Each structure stands twice: as structure tokens, then as C-alpha cells.
Amino acid sequence: MSTESASPPKREIPARTAALVVAAGRGSRAGHGDTPKQYQLIGGAPVLARTLHALDCAGTIDAIQVVIHRDDMPLYEACMAGLSLACTLLPPAIGGETRQRSVLLGLRALAQHVPDRVLIHDAARPFVTKAVIDATLQALARGDTGAIASIPVVDTLKSTSFGTNRVDETVDREQLRIAQTPQGFRFDTILAAHEDAARGGPGDLTDDAAVAQWAGETVRFVAGDPANVKITTAEDLMQADRKLTLENWAARGDIRVASAYDVHAFEAGDHVMLGGIEIAHGKALKGHSDADVVLHALTDAILATLCDADIGHHFPPSDPAWHKASSDRFLAFAADRVRERDGAIAHLDTTVVCEEPKIGPHREAMRARIAEICGIPLSRVSVKATTSESLGFTGRGEGIAALASATVRLPFCPDETD
Template sequence: MRTDVIVVAAGRGQRAGEGLPKQFRTIGGQTVLRQTLQRFAGHPGIRHILPVIHPDHAALCAESMRDVRGIKTPVTGGETRQASVRAGLEALAGDPPDLVLIHDAARPFVSDRLIAEAIAAARDHGAAIPALKLVDTIKALGADDSLSTGPDRDRLRSVQTPQAFRYALILHAHRAAPVDTLTDDAAVAEAAGHRVFAFAGDPANIKLTTQEDFVTAERRAAADLLDVRTATGFDVHAFGEGDHVVLGGVKIPFTQGLAGHSDADVVLHALTDALLGTVASADIGSHFPPSDPQWKGASSDRFLAHAAALVRQAGGLITHLDATVICEAPKIGPHRDAMRQAIAEIVEISPARVSVKATTSERLGFTGRGEGIAALAAATVRLPWLD
């Protein structure tokens, strides 16, 4: 039976802390939304995947969707989850599926088993949701904060997504539902008079809600990245005319400039090659040929950001970057922390994972004679294990 998925990603996600909405924050080097979409795209039982998003997040969504197969053009959601799901259901009406799964974008660990069982449950029952038995005792809280015996936990369940339905059933139920008063699609189906059945949920299918959830998810993602790779990079540029040099993304006043086709930032160039090496993606000259006039005078942060994006597209996590600047002058120490911060922002990691060091060549060689600057770099990443 034709099965489509609606991925609800229109929320603001403020409980997860400051910054981007939670579906666009990263774990394991990729956004939560991208990981969720990839889970469904990789399942043979899924036909189309439809993200429902906030209009302000179109660009963020486009980046998360890039190169993921089976994705339909996102639709704009509403002020509530109920309104967003209905918008998604209506968008599928032109080429309706037989079954539809409705899933929270903030559940990126949905398994193939759970997806397969959701499809089977929708086919067999018309309306079904994954549910987990409660393991903790439930108590009732009184007005004076005293606790008393609560409901029988053996009859209670916590529920997850994907919630699974015959498409026509849930579309008609949403069209008939009270406006924006119901918190999930099972409640919408129940309000329309349908019985909703349970199938076994998955304790690993957690919903990322708080900052603590993201810490746990990051640890889990890192544990799944078993292929640890380290690669190196090297670059050198001669001094030329100018009144400053750019090193590590930081403009440093100096009596000379550095000669090069781009801004000649030897630190970012070396780091770019190091990152490209971790994913076996040739070198900086292959991606940004010096013969191409569009890169003349270009800011090297574009090169490093591109290399970092290739690591993320491979499912990788950048765990550490290290750069050593080799020159007699200018002094690097006063600018070290600014360089670490700039590099961290470019590749979207913590400055604590970036090291910048400096040394001289003891007046030996071209750097010792003050003819130019060199940089060595190393990058360490974690990737999914590939045979």
C-alpha cells in the first residue's frame, strides 16, 4: 500500500535552550530534521516524505533536505500541531496515499522496525500509535503537594510517533475536528469516533525536548560513529604588498600582506585540506581551482565551511582541529583566541575543540628569512563505519 510520511517541523523548540529551533540543531554533525528525514528515506515501505515547516525556516529546511531522496516540497504549518498536520494532509490530497504516518521531526532515532510496524498497524487497524508501558509508579499530587495513590500504571501507556492511519480516515477526522484543541492525531481520530490501537513503541525513539536531551543524543550519536579518521594539511604563501595578513579568519595588522589568489589565509587553507582528507575528497585546489577567477580575493572561510559541510554530509562529526603557524612575524599569541573562535564558528563546533599554535623555524628556510608564512594542520573526525 502506498505510504507517505508527514514530518511535523513547524515548531519553535524553545525548551531545548537558546539558539536555533531544536529540529535545526545538530547532533552527530547533522541537523535533527535531516537525520529524521533520512530514517524514512532509507525505508523501502515509504513513498513520499512531506515536511511541514514554519515559513521563517525555509532556508534551514532546504539545507537539511539536500540530497535526501523522496522529499516533497515542504508546506507551511499553522500555529498549533493540529493545524500543521492538517496542512500536511491537505497537501497530499492531490495524489493521496493509502496510508500516512505522522511523525515529530524531533524524534531522529526512529527505527526501521518501528516504521515497518507502523505501516502494518495502519493497514490492519486504520488508526494506531506506538505505545510504551510505564516503568515508574504514578502518583496523584494534591493541592498541598502531598502525594496519594494514582492510577493503575498497568493500564497506562506513554505514546510516541509515528502515529499511523489510513489516509482517508485521518484526513476526514482532521476536517471534522474542533479547531486547535487536540494535542495529537490519535485524539483527532478518537474525536471522530474511531478506535485507536496500540503497537509496541521503542524506548530509543526519544523526543528531543530539553537541553539535557540534546546532551544525551550527542553522546549516543558519537557512540555510533565508530570510524575515527585523522588527516593533515599544509599551506604556504609568500609575503607581498599590503598592510595586514589574514590568519585563521582574523585580520592582523602587519607591514606586509600575503600573496595568493584568494585572501591567502594559510591557516584556513591547511585546515580545509585536513578536513577534505578525512573524507577522501581530494584537495582544496580541486574544489576551488586557482585558475577560476571567481575565487580571486575570496574569503577563505568559504573554503573551510565547504569542507566541514562535506564531513557533515558524510554523516561525520568534527571532533578536533589543530593548526600550527610557522613564521618569524607577526606574533600569533595575541590573536590565538580570536583565531580559535573564528575557526570554531566557521565549522560549527566549540572553540574548545580548536587548537592554534605558533612556532618559528629558528631563522632557517624561507620562513626564517621572513619571506612568507606556512601552516600545518590536522583534523580528527568520527564517521559511520563504511566497509
């Protein structure tokens, strides 16, 4: 038997409930450059990653098939990096020139896994809930061939003649619903409907319920959720990011503030490392590592918010592994320790105490580098400088000191014990 005529092997999904996530669009209305909206960040994570996580959290989906644009594989792979799902994430399918075509190609990719049911969902709806998913699947379990999430129209609707802006009439909203996704179907039914539509259907339809209805199938409404919005515009992205950011901060109600101090003496050299950048100077700072006094102080301040010892404990100067090491490794380690606790760095502040070099010309570069190392916005990093009015070792030009403070937010654990 020739390989051309052989059918792909069937690989069954245990409970045979699949989700098909349509992520092949360009998202031009979102207005964020060349990156499609499904890969834009909201609350620190890509829209698509949040959508897949929401579907997975329902606990009733066995496999997810994502349909992507042919040019988006690098974006997709970056989006999936670090995403852990309980269900099976199948290799992505490549979509077509329209949403309807993309869904068909996704359904064909799913066919080899013989699912019983499929939930077709927009990648740009990251706020879908377990209740909406369960309602859709329950309708299919009752024997419906199709079910779609929807919400009532609550605003008064008016119709107008095209281009006139004149109110012609008030539309009765009692019979109207706003369609959402997921839209659930018996798999064989919706695949056959899409195949028929592709062979000679009514043209491009805007959702899968319309395809099923065109094929003569009955589709029923189930309760959707007003929060299950579709991200379409740049304003939608901003609102979604704001919502998630506020939720993230609210969930981290354990606010901790700590301070730290570090000092390094001068030795012969031609530059100093301060705040992660190299600054030309007539002397160098003496230390086992690169002696970046600013990053050392910030590292200790962050570790202190976690009650996690100090830089010398984690990177002892007696260890040759850290000889001449770049101090950005120390600060990144401290920031990672915060993330491991599901925390967030809310603010970092440092004051550099020295007569020379002048810090002002390098302040913004230092802020940017510190923000980059810690993975936080530039607006959450402050760098200041002062002299000691020619007093003490800094005033005599014998070294540089740095004071730092860190504000960290951790999840509140009322039952936490020593």
C-alpha cells in the same frame, strides 16, 4: 464553470501511504532562543531533517506532508536544503493555532493526493525506526482503522491532590501505556473525525488517537520503542545531540593524522594574511595566491589524511585562476573533500614560526576563522606561535613558516583495497 467552484485536481500517490509530519509548534520548552526545536541541530543536522530521513528510510512511505508555522518558511527551506529523500516531499502546509488544527489543515492538504493510509508523526521524534513504522502499517493492513505506537509504563506511578505534593495512592500501571507517534489511520476515517471535531468536538485533544476515539473509531496499540523519544526540553536536545555525535564518531573508526609544512618569503607590502585574517605589518608575504602560509599548511595536512596529493596539485601556481586567490578557498576545498568521504575533521593544529608580527593578539580571531572555513567547532582548532630564536631565515626576518597537523575520522572500510 467558474474557477471558484472547481475542485483541485487529484494527484494519486502510487501505493497511497502518506506521512503527515506536524512541525508547526513553537517549542518554547526547549529553551533555545527564538528558533523552534524542530529546526535546532542535533548531530549537525536539524531535528526535522532527521525525522524526515528516518521516515523515508523505512521504505514504505510514498509521500510526506509537513505542516509548518506560517512564520517558519525560511527555516523550513534552509532545513530542506541538501536533504535527499526517495519518497515524494509535498509542498508544506501552513498549520493552525493548535496541534489539532494543524493536523486538520495537513490532512486537507493531503486529501487532493487521495492516500489510503496516513501516519501522523511528531516532527520532534527523530529516532523513529522502521520496525515501529512497519508495525503501525501492518495493523492497518489487517483492517484496523487506527493504530498507535506505544510502550508499557515501567515506573511505579503515584497520584496526588493538586498542589499538595502528598501521595494519595499507587496507580495500577498494568493497564497503562505511553503513547508515541506515528499514529496510523485509514485516511478517510481520520480526516472525517478531525472535520467533525472541528465543527463541534470536545475541545483541543492532545493526539489523533483521542480524536478518532471521540468519533467512535477503534484504535489499537502496536509496539513502540523506548528510544523513539519526543524532544521537548533543552536537556532533550542536548541528549539527542550527544547520542548522535557519539554514533557519528563511532561510525568513523578510521582515524588518520597527518602533518604539513609551508613557508613564504616577505616582500614589500603593508599587511600579511595569516589564518584567514589580515594583519597589519610592514611587509607582505610573497606568493601566487594571497600567500596565507597558515591556511596552506592546514590544507596540505587535511589532504594528506586522505592521501589526496597536495595544494600544488589541486591549485597549481602556474594556473592564472589562482593568482591572488584567497586561501580560504583552498582550505574549504580540503574540508569538503573530507565530507565527500563521509568523514569529519576531529582536530586542526598549527604553529606559526616568525619573529614578527606578534601572533598572540590575533590567535583567537585566527582560530575562529579557521573553524568557520572548515565548518567545525572552535574547540577543535588550535593555533600556536613561536620564534626561531633569531636563527635561520625566520630569525633573520626573511619570511614566515607554518607547521600544521590534522586529525580526520573516516568510515572504517575493512575491504578497501589499493
